[in-house]
Amino acid sequence: MTVRKKWPLVLLAAAAVLLVPWMVVLAQTLPDTTRVDHWPLAWIGLDVLMAAGCAATAFLGLRGDARARLTASATASVAVLDAWFDITTSGTGAPLTEALLCAVAEAGLAGRA
Known part of the structure; x- marks a missing residue:
């Protein structure tokens, strides 16, 4: 696979990793209920x-x-x-x-x- 074809996959992997701390922040800060x-x-x-x-x-x-x-x-x-x-x-x-x-x-x- 060429580098040109790999970069979108690398970006997807980075997004997956970056979403983990974001989910922790959401779990700690979102209210239990909302309107x-x-x-x-x-x-x-x-x-x-x-x-x-x-x-x-x-x-x-x-x-x-x-x-x-x-x-x-x-x-x-x-x-x-x-x-x-x-x-x-x-x-x-x-x-x-x-x-x-x-x-x-x-x-x-x-x-x-």
């Missing part, structure tokens, strides 16, 4: 991304277009993010159970993508 403006828009936005990703993957896949792998990967990432936020923002009891069940379904979607 969020535009909450519905944030959640609907994730679902719009997932629907668009599913549609694009299906469209490209049915045409035999190799780019379906790219949209499938992006859609799987959105499904994992959606599941993460569902679980971490749910309450205890029934809401958490529902979030966990949805996460299983989203993991199935992510795994199939």
Whole structure:
């Protein structure tokens, strides 16, 4: 692999290392709770991304277009993010159970993508 092709990978590795102390700072400084403006828009936005990703993957896949792998990967990432936020923002009891069940379904979607 040439040096020209390696530098983006070196930058990614550096970003991974630099994110560790940043996560420690966040863990120590972020409040336990917060009020969020535009909450519905944030959640609907994730679902719009997932629907668009599913549609694009299906469209490209049915045409035999190799780019379906790219949209499938992006859609799987959105499904994992959606599941993460569902679980971490749910309450205890029934809401958490529902979030966990949805996460299983989203993991199935992510795994199939």
